[in-house]
Amino acid sequence: MAAVPATDSAETLYAAARAWRDDDPDPTTRSELESLLASAESGDEAARADLADRFVGMLEFGTAGLRGALGAGPNRMNRSVVIRAAAGLTAYLKQEGRAGERPCVVIGFDARYNSDVFARDTAGVVVAAGGRALLLPQPLPTPVLAFAIRHLGADAGVMVTASHNPPQDNGYKVYLGDGSQIVPPADADIARHIAAVEHVADVPRAHEGWETLGERLLSDYLDAVVTVVDPSSPRDLSIVHTSLHGVGHGTVHEAFIRAGFAAPVAVDEQAVPDPDFPTVAFPNPEEKGAIDLALARAREVRCDLVIANDPDADRCAAAILDPATGDWRMLRGDEVGALLGAHLVARGVERRDVFANSIVSSRLLAAIARAAGIRHEETLTGFKWISRVEGLRYGYEEALGYCVAPDLVRDKDGVSAALLLAELAAGLKAQGRTLSDLLDDLAAEHGVHATDSFAVRVEDLGQIDTLMGRLRAEPPSSVAGIDVVRLDDLSRGDGGLPPTDGLRFLLSDDSRVIVRPSGTEPKVKVYLEVIEPVHTRDDLSRSRALAETRLASVRADVERLTAL
Structure with missing residues (x-):
């Protein structure tokens, strides 16, 4: 179905809205659109403007997949849009796969509104098209899904998440079988298959037949992720951790315990997943005030390090006690990126290793790599580019994303990054030094x-x-x-x-x-x-x-x- 430009006549807009409503499989969004349409037709200008925005075009499918506000209409995240996306992805996989083989898609989801529903819809479309769908057993971090793709030998992965976006949003992130996010031309090819779906009612959907994975997958991820730290390195470190109402709490805490660290001190008010994110104005650790509760907890317990993950735990933020002020300050993403790079160099790199970061990130990592005698690559913004650098040993971007173990997760991973940063901080503490001291060393050298x-x-x-x-x-x-x-x-x-x-x-x-x-x-x-x-x-x-x-x-x- 073609979306209607906002410049079209009111009657054309209303006709498009009626057609979308009649094809919508979700009674909630169907009722929402019915109410909005009635208000617009009765002369409510605000309702008409809202309706026009919902039909200005189809929510664009690109290298980030889909992301937008929840609601009815083609320019929103809803079951109709997700079913079309799943149909397009499955058609692409069947076209690109070997004849006679069933495409296998592993599907994860976070705790946002409708994430589980969108995940099951995707599984139903894959199964009905003759594919194999593997559904993660519960809301889990995005890195677990990214790990699962190669670990299970899937042809693609879908993560239903809007990461650090506001509560009213949701999203649909797509990976291919190499474990990396889609890039051109795959994104355009999938988009063409999505556009070919005339009606949602024409898309076959199974209501059973997918496989719900057991707890073994999470255990396998945890076993793998703890290998990023040296078993013989110091573990004396006190950490405060917040998951910002997202899905990272349990996974991060278990990872630290398995790695031999003390369990992080939780920010209890933010430890349980909550799609409303009630204690933060914006669930992004980069935003001012987002980790205030974690910093307050740190002042209470006198810890060594504060770590915060975004709601799907693919990003990692950190705060340290600033010797200049005597209070806590959040490290910039570029500072954490340089610290982790320097730590990996100190642990030992090989000449074939490559460090990479996005063009908008600091040039300090390039200087660190140059001094270590290894290659550095600059990429476009996004881990879809960073993860594809040949020979990648470590990559980061300034927006709190770090890929410290590309052989395990070819994407940013806030769990493994937190472990590696904790190892670095514990090692410095054993020497009577701090992360702030190491930042001074890097500035003095570079x-x-x-x-x-x-x-x-x-x-x-x-x-x-x-x-x-x-x-x-x-x-x-x-x-x-x-x-x-x-x-x-x-x-x-x-x-x-x-x-x-x-x-x-x-x-x-x-x-x-x-x-x-x-x-x-x-x-x-x-x-x-x-x-x-x-x-x-x-x-x-x-x-x-x-x-x-x-x-x-x-x-x-x-x-x-x-x-x-």
Whole structure:
């Protein structure tokens, strides 16, 4: 069924809404659409605008799969959209697979609203199409699903999750048999199969016949994930952990116990999965205030380290006691990325090993790799790219995603990253040192790499095109008084990367600015980095202060340049 552009007539919009309603297998969203349609037809302009937004187009299937607000209509997450997606994926797998073989899909889900329903719908479509569907036994972290794909020899995996998005959202993340998220051209091929579905009623669905996996899978994942730490390394470490109302609590705690650490101290108010995320404004550890309860708990129990996972536990945040202030501060994703990279180097790397991070992440990891004599690769944003780097030993992106064991999970994994960070902190503690001391070491050796980011949120997606178009048509010749010496238009593939919408400005003092639209939210994201040399260890405080001053100047000017 074709979605109706918002510019079409009211009657065309209403006809499309009626057709979608009549084809909707879910009585809840069918009733929702019926009520909205009645209000719109009676002259309610707000209802008509809402209806038009729901039918502005089909929720786009891309390299992140699907993600959007729950609700009725083609531009929302609902059973009709999910069934179409499952049918398209299964058709793609049958087309790409060997003749006569049943495609096997392993399916996971988190604890968000309708995640279990969407997972069962997917299983029913796969089974009815002659495939084999393996359903995870309970809401579990995304890394468990990513692990299961190769562990079970599946042809694809589906994880029903919206990760760190707001409570009203859900999503549908697709992996292929290599355990990595889909990339072009597979995403476009699957999208074409989805578009070929005329009516949901035409999609065969089984109501039984899939296999619900037992507890053995989670145990296998845990047995595998604890191998990221050295059995002989120190374990004396006290940790506070929060899962932010997501599904990571049980898995993380069991992983720490199996690895020989003391069980983390839980933030009880956030330990039980809750799709409303009642104690946080936004269930993303990056957001201001999200880990306040964890920090308060840390002050009570006087622990060594705070670890936070996002709701599907594929990201890992950390906080440390800052010696400069005597209070806790959250580490930036780039700081954790550098710490883990340095730790892996110290444990031993081989010349064939490769470190990688996304273009929006700090260049400090590249410096660490260079000093260690190993190759470093820069990729587009997202683990769908990072995980595919040939010879990858370690990869990260600044948005709290770390792949520390690509032979186990070819995606970001907040559980294994937490274990590795804890091993590093425990080893430093045994030496009378801290993570803050190691950050000082890295700055003294490679220079202060100060990073920052901000987002320009939009009400109308057209504003994103306007902003990006303006920066392309009238690029600044300088930023904060520093000359722009190179402009990479990433949409043209500048820099040798696959084309993507984004701009990278390199300044004469080695500062860097990257502007790109978000792939999952209505906003433009801006990433900043300055590098300040450190001539002697005694210069470290001065160099940090200079770097922060330069960074603040760059940010102020870029905020002006990106204002709507």
